[in-house]
Amino acid sequence: MNFFLIESPLQYLNALEAKYYFNIPSDEAKLIVFRGVSEDNIQQIKESVSESEWQDIEYILSSERKIRKYALKNHFRNILKETSIKKVFIGDYRSYLMRHFANISDSEDVIMLDDGRSSVDIHKMIFERVDIRNRNSNLRRILNNLAGLKDQSIKDISLFTVYDSDHNNNNKLHRNNYDYLRKSLKEKPVSDTVLFIGNCFTELNLMSEEDYLKSMRKISEFYEGKRIMYVPHRREKTEKLNNLTGLNALDLQRYNIPLELALSKSDAIPGYIASFYTSAIDNIEKIIGSDVELTAFRPNLDLFDQKIRGTAEEAYNYYSMNHNIRVINI
Known part of the structure; x- marks a missing residue:
């Protein structure tokens, strides 16, 4: 059996791509879905999943850490006793429960899936052999140890990723070109619509709402004469979205997947797809980059909170080197 452990909609998308990339039959694929940061994650995943793709789907919904640690440790052991293990795919390398599952599985083929641009930082930690547990507090490390969790870094982990790397390493890298999704998009017509992918910078205190709205006003003017469909991030607040819809020619387009x-x-x-910076731009470029106009709007980086300015600059530098993505300063 091949196990896919995920906790976000994007991780599910990449799990599906990995399933096809590695030619894994549905009757040899089990999907385990963790709750993640919110119930919204679970709901989006449920609406995305096709049950015929998987031999079994298990949702682990408890957010109580004590229950998760002790009960799941025993549950995982029982699962692994019942079947022979082939590949183990983990959606979030930062998850101590996912690392525990992979470490006790004794699988010789553990593969990390992408979960947005944060994956680039995790890749660096893996390549430099940094102990992933260093991210945890000393108390967390002690409690995990007392619980008997094997949450240490995973040896010889492979990567299934859309991102390039210039790190020297012995890790196996499998390129995710979104071949499965690309097939379903190949014959679709292209419209004159602008689709803007929203960000939750304001909600995470990474940019003021005033600066976010000012930036969106400039983008609305850039696309003057075109209808803009704004796709909000699931964490964006209703109040901010109501203010956005006051901009000319901007409508909300919500997706539950x-x-x-x-x-x-x-x-x-949509013939025009844009955002500030987001992993969705990275992914869409791989899928249909040459068929649509992709734009990353770059505000003054001083508008971002200092703790993400470096990440933002890296993202825009990455885009500027890609001939399918244009970077527009606003």
Whole structure:
């Protein structure tokens, strides 16, 4: 059996791509879905999942850490006793429970899936052999140890990723080109619509709402004469979205599934797709980058909170080197 452990809609999308990339039959694929940061994650995943793709799907919904640590440790052991293990895919390397599962599985083929641009930082930690437990507090490390969790870094982990790397390492890298999704989008017509992918910078205190709205006003003016469909991040607050809809020619377009998957189910592909910086731009470029106009709008980086300015600059530098993505300063 091949196990796929995920906790976000994007991780599910990448799990599905990995399943096809590695030619894993549905009757040899088990999906285990963790609650993640919110119930919204679970709901989006449930609406994305096709049950026929998986031999079994298990949702682990408890957010109580004590229950998760002790009960799941025993539950995982029982699961692994019942079957022979082939590959183990983990969606979040930062999850001590996912690392525990992989470490006790004795699988010789553990593969990390992407979960947005944060994966780039995790790749660096893996390549430099930094102990992932260093991210935890001393108390967390002690409690995990007392609980008997084997949450140490995973030896010889492979990567299934859309991102390039210039690190020297012995890790196996499998390129995720979104071949499965690309097939479903290949014959779709292209419309004259602008689709803007929203960000939750304001909600995470990474940019003021005033600066976010000012930036969106400039973007609305940039696309003057075109209708803009704004796709909000699931964490964006209603009040901010209400202020956004006051901008000229901007409408909300909500999806209950990952945007990349929603595009595969749509009648037509928007001819213009834009955002500030987001992993969705990275993914869409791989899927249909040469068929649509992709734009990353770059505000003054001083508008971002200092703790993410470096990340933002790296993202825009990455985009500027990609001929399918244009970077526009606003």
